[in-house]
Amino acid sequence: MPCRQFEDLILDYCEDALAPEDRLRVETHIAECLPCRAFLEIQREVEAALPAAIGRPALSPAFRERVLRRIAGQDRESRSWLPLALDAIGFSALAAMAGILLPALVSPAQLVWIVFGACAAFLWWTGFRMLRENRFHL
C-alpha cells in the first residue's frame, strides 16, 4: 500500500502536473519508499495505456445533415393539420348529438349557453395544443 498522503501527489507526478517543490518531495519520497515506488510504476503503466484504450472516436462527416433531416421529418410530422382536423370532427360529432338530444331536455336559453360553452372549450383546447406544439413560433 502506498503512503496515503502521497497517492494523489504521485498521480499528479505521473501527469507531470506538479510544481517543482512538490515534484522534488515526491522524488525524495519514492527513492526510499518501496510501496510508493510500486504504486508509481503501476500508475505509469495505467497512464501509458489509457489514451489508446479510450481512443479518439470521431463523428461521421454526415452528422449535421442527419440531424437536419431528423428535424425536418419531426417538423413535418408535428405541423400536420390532421390531429386538429380529427379534433374538429370529434367536437362536431359531439355537438350534433347534443343538438339532437338537448332541445328536448333544456330550454332554448340554456341551449345557447351550452353551445357557447362547447365552442369555448374547443377553441381553448385547439389553442392549447397549438401553443404546446409551438405552432405560433413565439
Add this chain to the structure above:
Amino acid sequence: MVDVPEFESLIERFQGKVFRLAYSMVGDRAAAEDLSQEVFVRIWKALPGYRGESSLATWVFAIARNACLSRRRREAARRAASLDVAAVRAEAESLHAREDRHPRELDMRDLLARISEKHRRVLTLYYLEDRSYEQVAELLGLPVGTVKTHLHRGKKELGALLARRPKEEGLPCPAVNSKT
C-alpha cells in the same frame, strides 16, 4: 424562433462536445452518434423556450446529459424486459469465461469496463477533452474538485486491477519442464 442556419452553427459549435459526452456515457461510437442526433433534435424543440438564464453551453450540456440518462434508463428497462433463461445463462457463462481468463490477458479496455461507471465516465472524458478538468466539469455539470477526485479514484481502481496481475518473472516454463 431560431432559423435553420443559426441552428446549423449551433450544431457546428457543440457537436464534438455533445458526441464525446455521449460516448463517455454509452462507450460505443455508433450509439453515441445516434444519441447525439437525438440530443440536437431535443435542443431544436426546446430552443424556443431558452430564455438565456444560463449560458447556452450549460443549457445544451444539461439537455445532453438528460438525453443520455434517459437513453440509458430505456436501454436498461429494455434489457430487463427481454431477459430470458437462455440469455441469463449465456451472460453467466460469458462472465465465468472472463473470470477464468488469466488476468494478464486483460487489456486496459477490459479493466476500464470493470471500474465504477462514474469514474469511467470522468476518465474517458478527461482523455477525450485533452486532459482539461474544466472542460470535463462543464460537460458533466460537476465542480472541478469532484472531477479530479473521480479521476484519481478511477486511476487508483485501474492501478489496483493492474497490480493484481501475477508477475511474469520467475514463472516456470511448462515447455522446458515437460522436456526434462
